[in-house]
Amino acid sequence: MICLYNTLTKTKELINPIKPNLVTIYICGVTTYDLCHLGHGRTFVAFDIIIRHIRHCGYKVRYIRNITDIDDKVIYKAVKVGVQCKFLSKSFIVEMHKDFKLVNVAQPNHEPCTTKTIRHIIDYVYMLIKKRYAYLNTNGEVIYSIKTTNSYGLLSRQAAIYLNVNKLKNFNNKRTSNDFVLWKRPKPGEPSWDSPWGIGRPGWHIECSAINHKYLASHFDIHGGGLDLIFPHHENELTQTTSCFDGSCVRIWMHTGILILNKEKMSKSLENSIKLRDVFSSYDAETIRALYITSHYRSPLSFSLKKVKEAVTSLKRLYTSLRTTRFRLNVALKETKGIKEEMVERFINAMNDDFNTPKAFSILFYMSKRINYLKHRNLILASNLASNLRSLGSRLGLLSYGSIDLMYIQETILTKAKIRIDDIEKLIKKRNLARSNKQWHLSDNIRAKLIDKSIVLEDVKDNTIWNASLNLQ
Incomplete structure (x- = not known):
């Protein structure tokens, strides 16, 4: 059984899908105002590997990944370069798909844009107002009221820090400083849509709640994203959905560790990011994937040229062991049956234990060592084990070269x-x-x-x- 770490409960839990044999997953996607960087790659490769393994274990997967194509950052960038927001976002969506294809990340079942789900977002905001969790401020914006819930801070464990700071002050026509915007009043020239509260555009947090409700209904299995989204984004999402449906809509919250460059988190906002395609000018997708999986998906990963070269060396060892073996020879041989069964079991156990890719990767090296030993003694036995190595490697998105x-x-x-x-x-x-x-x-x-x-x-x-x-x- 697959066991994964739940950020909400701080424990490992069995996947146990709501619908038998169907795992429903929602991952927060990219805000399309710039090219994807290595940090994006780390998150989406991690979830790509997770989804590959879930499917290999016999489950069907319904995977939704949104695109934030309207946002303060998108608007700022569009103004800066002198183009309309829709054209800016469209161009970066095309580039995002190119980057994800290069790193061998599979497409989700649905990839909705915020601007294509405005009606559903408005309906969601209306529900929160009707249930008196949200209010209309003097600027004509719809604001979620933190005072209406007692569970705020459960996901991030930050309630004591953030709810008690400046609680008596009124910021930007909010009743408390931690209230957050559901529907924003646009500035002159900004994209906007009609709503019952006047023209405006959605806040950041409401879009994901509305989109995952539209495609996955009020309860689904896994909600994921980068560690930096826990607060405030996912905390606010959890609060909204709990308010709308009288209980949490998500069984398990998953988060990937940050990518670190020069002791700082790699991000577009800090302007210290390395673009994925810049790395691809020197290294292929498997090298980058090998770099990512050397660290557990929840752990921080420090990026350096040294680590990239170590990933290169690791891949070379695996491919060297496959060289001179016969491709796709996977007949049943009693001489290799025992070791094949043992390696597959160890690999699956590692992946079932919260997707422990470093351990799973090490098993591939043990197999390559056995192949090197066998191929100079019995090429058929070596080729048989090599076919098994390729099969397990494919679950990590590796060893795809024929x-x-x-x-x-x-x-x-x-x-x-x-x-x-x-x-x-x-x-x-x-x-x-x-x-x-x-x-x-x-x-x-x-x-x-x-x-x-x-x-x-x-x-x-x-x-x-x-x-x-x-x-x-």
Whole structure:
């Protein structure tokens, strides 16, 4: 059974879906005013892996991920560059899809934009007013009243800090400083929509509550997002939905750890972000995914070039073990049955335990070690285990390159390095001769020369195998 950590209860809980065999998931998506950065990649790759594993375990998944295409940041950026908000958001939605495709993140079942769900948002705000959880201020804005609930702060555990500060002051026509906007009054020239309370646009928090209600009804299994969304966004969401439906609409809240760059959280607002596509100019999707999964999804992850290179090395080890094995050989062999069953069980147990990708990743390395041992003794046994390694790797979005893909990548690397296969073979022969004559310095120099050309050598018994390395740079 899959067990996952619930931010609300601070415990691990069984997934136990509301509807048998169907897991319903809502993930807060991107605000489309800039290109996606590595922090976005970390969150959405994490949930991509989570959803892959849930599906591999036999569940159907209904996955909703919203797009915030109207927001203060979107409006500010549109004014700054001199375009309409709808055109700005549309262009960045296209770029977001390109980035997610590059990092091999699967599309959700539905990806609604805020501007396409205005009617549902207005209906949701109306419910809160009708139940007297919200009020209309003197500016014509609809505000949620924190005083109407006793449960505010349950998710973030921050009630004592935030509810007792400046509680007697009136900020921006709010009754208390922690009241939050459901329907905003627009400034001149800003996008707006008609409502029973006059023209305006939705607040940030109400959009997600309305959208997940529209697509997943009043109760669903998992609500996720980055750790930075716990307060105030998800706290306010929880408060709204509890008010509307007399109880929490979400069974389990999940949050991914932040990505850290130079000891600070990576974010667009701090202007310290590294764009996903900038990294893809040097490294492929599997390298970035390997980087992400070396850390548990709830833990912070420090980004550095050193860690990227470590991810490259890790992938090289796995692909090296697969090299020379027969692709897609997965027949039942009693010689490998025991180890295959053991590895699959250990892998699944690791993933079932709150998606422990570092542990699952380590199991792949154990398998690669066994493959290296077997492939010089019995290629059929090695290929059989290698097929199993590919299968488990696919659950993490790794080891997707087939033999044809690797041949193409190899040719591309050789062309970029300006070296021919004949030249490589000649250098290997020269190195082998140097080794036989115990000319270790010459041998090492030849290896180093080939490494500079992205060529990695593997000495096997009396033979040397070469490989054009994936992303050695």
